[in-house]
Amino acid sequence: MVSAVPQHPGPETPEPIDTAATILAGLDDEQRQVATSLQGPVCVLAGAGTGKTRAITHRIAHGVHTGAFAPQRTLALTFTARAAAEMRTRLRTLGVPAVQARTFHAAALRQLQFFWPQAVGGQLPGLLDHKANLIAEAARRLQLTTDRASLRDVASEIEWAKVSMLTPDTYLGSAAGRGEPGGFSATTMTRLFQSYEDVKADRNVIDFEDVLLITVGILQEDAKVAATVREQYRHFVVDEYQDVSPLQQRLLDLWLGGRDDLCVVGDASQTIYSFTGATSRFLLQFRSRYPNAQVVELIRNYRSTEPVVSLANRLLTARRGGSAGGTWSEPLRLVSQPGAGPDPRFTEYPDDEAEAAGVAARIGALIESGVPASQIAVLFRTNGQSQAFEQALAAASIGYQLRGGERFFARREVREAILQLRAAARAVEGARPGPEDEPGERDGADVPATVKDVLSSLGYQDQAPSQGGAVRERWESLAALVSLAGELAAERTAHGQRFELADLVRELDERAAAQHAPTVDGVTLASLHSAKGLEWDAVFLTGLTEGLMPITFAEDQAEIDEERRLLYVGITRARRHLDLSWSLARSPGGRGHRTASRFLDGLAPAATRSRAAGAARTPAPRRRTAAVLHCRVCGTVLTTGAERKTGRCATCPPGYDEKVFEALRTWRSETAKQGSVPAYVVFTDATLMAIAERMPGSAEELAGITGVGPAKLERYGEAVLTVLRTP
Structure with missing residues (x-):
């Protein structure tokens, strides 16, 4: 208001x-x-x-x-x-x-809540928390098939369009180069966008972009x-x-x-x-x-030591402003204030499992040296990469928290603790001394000590429990609240302000509303995007291979530049210790097709890079003019990319088993969800149709299908062939 x-x-x-x-x-x-x-x-x-x-x-x-x-x-x-x-x-x-x-x-x-009655009249429409259900209904009206992954992709595309101030009428003209969100063409996406707006109007609701x-x-x-x-x-x-x-x-x-x-x-x-x-x-x-x-x-960086800052600076200056395509602004050149520190470590591993185990061992050594687990983070490009590190840390008996997992304030012990603290605050307020008492008596007991006393009834103790699992996780949640009380009390006292238990409760209520969780004891696992705005004493940047950094679907110069900036954000999260690593193969014993990220050229010592990974990369060859292809059913010239992939017109009947196609779509949906990427980034519907029709029996045959490049073959080939072999 x-x-x-x-x-x-x-x-x-x-x-x-x-x-x-x-x-x-x-x-x-x-x-x-x-x-x-x-x-x-x-x-x-x-x-x-x-x-x-x-x-x-x-x-x-x-x-x-x-x-x-x-x-x-x-x-x-x-x-x-x-x-x-x-x-x-x-x-x-x-x-x-x-x-x-x-x-x-x-x-x-x-x-909007204040002015709606006088500017529009009536009651403000309901606010839509999630778009998925309404997009699904919009798709059904158009007789389109969707799954969870495609709904998420379509929702993201609609959000992009609306914040870019596009409407269903103007979307098509700006959609060039945006791929096929949810597997839908730009024309179909336009119809779906309009249908979604119609469903909202029928339900009398608005979404966050509408606000x-x-x-x-x-x-x-x-x-x-x-x-x-x-x-x-x-x-x-x-x-x-x-x-x-x-x-x-x-x-x-x-x-x-x-x-x-x-x-x-x-x-x-x-x-x-x-x-x-x-x-x-x-x-x-x-x-x-x-x-x-x-x-x-x-430009005075107070967070990171000089070696970390130097690496961040060199990463940005390695991209010259005159590079073809895209836009690039002159970066700020940071100057480290903490000064000297250990050099960043670059490590190449034979496979993902070895990388996760190596990172876990290094984390164990840091903890032994006195670095708190809460001040260590493992960062990766996609959420699907976290599983290997979760397993490796669990095997090493190292606690961790997955950023983006269960919300801190939704935990049962945290909700119980806040209720207990709120009751204690009311009791303190009711027993407050009168104005004739001394000021020191009015200030009440030391807040952190009071918090410890209150939470002791829920199992808090000064020493962490020796056992792990749920008992340890519960203690870590309560310990985070005690630590926060101490930090806030010290901060307010330093500024000459009173700090009482009621102030802590108000702070916790506000933080719960904003999901601003306190620091929990445990290694943080997070994607690079979710790490923005955070910092740790030690940071592990993992999976730094071509296809992940930059990500496969970063094709033009602007998209590659954004990937470079994302790595820069990852580097600058580290205060003192920084480890960068990559692996050559997905599984133990697998062929080492991967190479280290191009962004590490000139940054990582040559001795850590195998084969020609550190050598200058030759420019990609120019695309040849596509040969004329004809539909294998009716003989008509194929004009669209989707038709050329499947080898037939869109109007001709498919030659694949529907069960196989649906199995491939289900696999794609699960894979996209694990990797936190749009489904069409894994494979488009047209590519899945081509795979289902040709039923390749080997990696070589799969590689011959348009839309299955070397990177996707290495990443998804084995899984796709497994789906095809499953009865």
């Missing part, structure tokens, strides 16, 4: 006292420049680990404490609920809790609403600006209404979500749009 602007400062509005000077203490010169640049457009180009969140939260706090910003009229925007929750926590610690920190969607939904689109529409068409919003919000700060979509940028422009009270923070070298519609274009063109903008570069 948008509230009226108060005429006088509220009780939470800080007074302009010496706190402003305290806020600037401890900032480096560039961070201080950000924090004191309170007027006009400001663009902060912030490299990884340079303290960008610290700089912008201190800027907001400095602006509020000096009277330049009204806290209720300041809006900080970011892209995930977790990041917004973290920003609110920092702002609270800096004494400015009234400042709003939200995601674009949360801010827009709040406005932004409708808010944009109201602000464009209703001058009164737009004026009210612009009066409410005067100062804007946008974090992770390289991830803004065209739709989010349009909404931000409408919020600003031609003003320039805007501070944006981003790093084009960390643009890794282009497939969702995010673009660094607005960050890179900020100075062109605002010629008077103040630009500050943050």
Whole structure:
């Protein structure tokens, strides 16, 4: 809800006292420049680990404490609920809790709920949590067959289209080069997009993209609403600006209404979500749009040692701006502040099993040397790679947590703990001493100690249990809550603020809503994308082979550049220890077809690379003009890629067993889910049809089918042949 602007400062509005000077203490010169640049457009180009969140939260706090910003009229925007929750926590610690920190969607939904009755009338339609069921219904209306993987692919494509501000009428013109999401052609995808919109209208529901689109529409068409919003919000700060979509940028422009009270923070070298519609274009063109903008570069990396930072810098500079195709901005050159540290380790393994075992052994050695398991991460390109590492860590009796698995706040022991802490907080509040007591007595007991006492009834103890399994996992969850209480208490005390049990409960409620989990003792297993925004003392970057890094379906220069940036993000997650590894074969005893990622050329010592893996790669040969092919049923010339793959017209009857085709589709669906990739990336429907019709009995025969290249043959060939042999 948008509230009226108060005429006088509220009780939470800080007074302009010496706190402003305290806020600037401890900032480096560039961070201080950000924090004191309170007027006009400001663009902060912030490299990884340079303290960008610290700089912008201190800027907001400095602006509020000096009277330049009204806290209720300041809006900080970011892209995930977790990041917004973290920003609110920092702002609270800096004494400015009234400042709003939200995601674009949360801010827009709040406005939409408030203005809908007067701008549109009636009740706001229901908000759709997931698209899958409605897309399935939309497909049934068109008599299209879908499975879970294809529904997920179609949902992603619709989301991309809507944040790119495309409609079913304009989608087809922009769909070139986007493949076949869900196995559907661009024309069929257009019809499915429209059918999905029709189903939503029939059900009277809107999706998350509609929240932004409708808010944009109201602000464009209703001058009164737009004026009210612009009066409410005067100062804007946008974090992770390289991830803004065209739709989010349009909404931000409408919020600003031609003003320039805007501070944006981003790093084009960390643009890794282009497939969702995010673009660094607005960050890179900020100075062109605002010629008077103040630009500050943050390049002092406080996270990583010099060898880690050096490797990250060299990875980016190895890609020259003049490379053919794509766009490439000049990267920031980071300067390490922690200084010396161990050199990154490069290791080649014979197969995936050996790589997982080697990584587990190395992790065991790090833990023995004193590195906490919670400060170690194993990162990979696709979620399907995690299984080998889960097995290897379990075999080594090393605890781990799979990021993206069961949510921390959904665990039974965590829910029980929060209920117990809430009850204890009420008891403390009810027994609070009167005003005649000394201030020290009013502050109550030490919060971390109280938390330990409360959670002891649920099984918490200072020493970790010797046994593993569920007992150990339960203790780790409770220990994470105790640790969080200690961190928050120390942080608030350092800023001269009281911290009570009720404050901890409020923090936990907010974190639960944002799924901002505390650190749990155990090695983290995560995809490179999900690791963005996190950091660890030791990071293992695994599976660095061609076909995984860059991923197989990264074909043009822009897509390959994004893969390079993704590896850069992975490298810069490490504070001190960094291990990079790859394997030559999938299974023990298998043929070593793989080669190390091209991104390691010039980075990994030649001695660690087998055969010609480190040699310069020759450019791919030009594609030959396709020969004229005819349908084997009716003789008509085949024109589309799908027809050429199957060897027949789309209108001619198929020559395959339906059961075989469906078995292949089921296998593809499961494989895509494990790898967290769209189903069509594994194989398109046309390729599966060709496989089902020709029924290859060997890898050589399978390789002769269009759409089965060397990389896919190595990755999926054995599994496909197994499906074909199964009765």
